[in-house]
Amino acid sequence: MFVKICGMKTDEQIRYAASLNYSMIGVVLHNGSKRFVCIEKAKELAKCAKETGIKSAAVGLTYDEVQNVAEYFDYIQIYEPVKTKFPTIFATSEEPADNIKYEYLLYDMSRGSGAFENFKSWIEKYRETIILAGGLNANNVARIIRRYRPFGVDVSSGVEDKTGEKNFDKMRKFILQTMF
Numbered sequence: 001m002f003v004k005i006c007g008m009k010t011d012e013q014i015r016y017a018a019s020l021n022y023s024m025i026g027v028v029l030h031n032g033s034k035r036f037v038c039i040e041k042a043k044e045l046a047k048c049a050k051e052t053g054i055k056s057a058a059v060g061l062t063y064d065e066v067q068n069v070a071e072y073f074d075y076i077q078i079y080e081p082v083k084t085k086f087p088t089i090f091a092t093s094e095e096p097a098d099n100i101k102y103e104y105l106l107y108d109m110s111r112g113s114g115a116f117e118n119f120k121s122w123i124e125k126y127r128e129t130i131i132l133a134g135g136l137n138a139n140n141v142a143r144i145i146r147r148y149r150p151f152g153v154d155v156s157s158g159v160e161d162k163t164g165e166k167n168f169d170k171m172r173k174f175i176l177q178t179m180f
């Protein structure tokens, strides 16, 4: 199971995610996010991910938000269907048109809000390739995996504590729930 964790803000968080065998980390460059990091910090975090061997994604709502750091990351994660020269995680809550090109398809209604909503029925067609996100946590992820059998899952709020910081105990419990 592919398991991505989003909203990394420190080297320590990245190293811990790598030690737990998360598949990919995300660094958020959307200015309105509480997980926003500046360009220089994003470059540092991308370097740390490379050192640990974990894959990395620069996350923004638009290509404009990630384009200045894209070359430092393995992927960009964007919510608009633009063609770029970078390997792309296309994030959407609508079924993608056939002409949209991406390396990974991410279903995400939440965009880092932690809100869970039932997944739309069109995702069933993509179950072998899709990554599911939106309000996942250690209490619901195993049920979602059993129900949809997706390629992967992605989490952010569900592994944070009340202050909005990544919680190492929740990170560990989450990934354990994806292994069965």
Ligand SMILES: O=C(O)c1ccccc1N[C@@H]1O[C@H](COP(=O)(O)O)[C@@H](O)[C@H]1O
Binding pocket: 005, 006, 007, 026, 028, 030, 033, 034, 035, 059, 060, 061, 108, 110, 111, 112, 113, 114, 115, 133, 134, 135, 136, 154, 155, 156, 157, 158
């Ligand atoms: O995490 C953010 O702040 C964010 C901002 C802008 C676009 C996407 C963002 N995060 C992505 O949303 C999913 C789901 O988040 P959550 O688990 O419901 O909090 C997350 O995994 C990121 O890929």
